[in-house]
Amino acid sequence: MPAQAELVLPAPAKLNLFLHVIGQREDGYHHLQTLFQFLDYSDEIGLACRQDGQIILHTPLAGVEGKDNLLVRAAKRLQEQSGCRLGADLWLNKRLPQGAGLGGGSSDAATVLQGLNRLWQLNLSSEQLAALGLQLGADVPVFIHGKAALAFGVGEQLQPVDLPEPWFVVAVPPVSISTAAVFSDPNLRRNSPKLSADQLLSMPWRNDCEPVVLARYPQVRRALAMLPAQAEFRLTGTGACLFSGFAKKEDADRMLRLFAVELKGFVAKGLNRSPLHHRLKAKGA
Numbered sequence: 683m684p685a686q687a688e689l690v691l692p693a694p695a696k697l698n699l700f701l702h703v704i705g706q707r708e709d710g711y712h713h714l715q716t717l718f719q720f721l722d723y724s725d726e727i728g729l730a731c732r733q734d735g736q737i738i739l740h741t742p743l744a745g746v747e748g749k750d751n752l753l754v755r756a757a758k759r760l761q762e763q764s765g766c767r768l769g770a771d772l773w774l775n776k777r778l779p780q781g782a783g784l785g786g787g788s789s790d791a792a793t794v795l796q797g798l799n800r801l802w803q804l805n806l807s808s809e810q811l812a813a814l815g816l817q818l819g820a821d822v823p824v825f826i827h828g829k830a831a832l833a834f835g836v837g838e839q840l841q842p843v844d845l846p847e848p849w850f851v852v853a854v855p856p857v858s859i860s861t862a863a864v865f866s867d868p869n870l871r872r873n874s875p876k877l878s879a880d881q882l883l884s885m886p887w888r889n890d891c892e893p894v895v896l897a898r899y900p901q902v903r904r905a906l907a908m909l910p911a912q913a914e915f916r917l918t919g920t921g922a923c924l925f926s927g928f929a930k931k932e933d934a935d936r937m938l939r940l941f942a943v944e945l946k947g948f949v950a951k952g953l954n955r956s957p958l959h960h961r962l963k964a965k966g967a
């Protein structure tokens with residue numbers, strides 16, 4: 683990160699430990715029941731204040747126009763809705779794969795909202811930032827609140843939970859998946875029963891998007907077929923990544939070493955609290 687960055691913050695990945703689609707709204711969005719956990723594996727975002735009101739992203743992302751980058755969209759939305767006249771310089775060190783079901787873009791947006799709330803001294807509450815973030819993506823609120831949670835609605839109604847913090851092996855198939863394409867697939871199961879929190883947490887976990895993603899994306903099918911049979915891997919979000927949990931880091935590392943050379947992956951710790959919040963606290967929240 684360049685020395686001009688006044689704040690350097692992580693934008694962590696999430697996993698959907700399970701994901702049920704229980705219905706559809708009139709606007710096309712789906713009602714979900716899902717369980718979010720954070721990973722200690724993050725993008726890194728640098729922020730600095732500008733007096734001239736401009737929002738400048740110094741690190742373009744391949745394939746995404748500057749104005750469409752969620753960092754820029756988040757900063758502009760916050761500027762508009764708070765009436766703030768300050769601007770920002772932004773830098774992104776992108777580590778999370780895109781279109782991967784790890785929520786990278788949403789996490790980037792949430793980190794910019796939290797970071798600029800601090801730098802611009804807006805003092806907006808988490809509820810206000812989450813409501814603003816929801817306009818940018820259904821996954822943004824959980825990154826704002828920063829606690830592992832069951833999520834209902836389109837993913838914005840959050841009920842914090844304390845989960846074990848296992849190590850995860852995440853396989854990254856070589857494809858970027860459009861969330862909208864998966865949710866608009868006619869074969870998507872949309873009628874899973876609505877269950878209580880206790881039922882959801884105690885039953886075997888599954889992802890309703892997985893059959894559709896496996897049918898549409900041969901790269902995910904191939905990755906799943908290549909994965910070692912000793913562990914069960916499941917899709918996160920609308921993919922493309924597949925993950926499996928392990929109690930010990932050594933076991934997760936060993937599993938990653940068993941991956942075929944052509945299959946990329948990483949090991950990361952599952953977290954109940956977002957590392958963004960630790961960093962903000964350390965800087966005097």
Ligand SMILES: C[C@](O)(CO)[C@H](O)COP(=O)(O)OP(=O)(O)OC[C@H]1O[C@@H](n2ccc(N)nc2=O)[C@H](O)[C@@H]1O
Pocket residue numbers: 698710711712713714716783785788818819820821822835836837861862865866919920
């Ligand atoms: C699949 C998840 O990652 C699970 O956590 C999220 O539901 C997706 O969250 P996201 O990427 O922030 O999604 P958004 O950017 O809000 O929406 C992308 C597209 O996915 C579809 N979408 C998204 C969320 C949802 N509950 N129902 C949907 O049908 C909509 O067609 C939307 O146009």
Ligand SMILES: Nc1ncnc2c1ncn2[C@@H]1O[C@H](COP(=O)(O)OP(=O)(O)OP(=O)(O)O)[C@@H](O)[C@H]1O
Pocket residue numbers: 743745746750751752753779780781782783784785786787788790821858859861919920921922
């Ligand atoms: N800062 C950003 N980081 C990643 N993607 C971005 C960003 N800004 C815009 N995008 C666009 O958003 C798309 C989805 O990216 P993202 O990595 O968030 O998907 P995802 O991991 O599947 O998310 P989710 O799990 O929320 O569905 C990308 O393909 C890209 O076109």
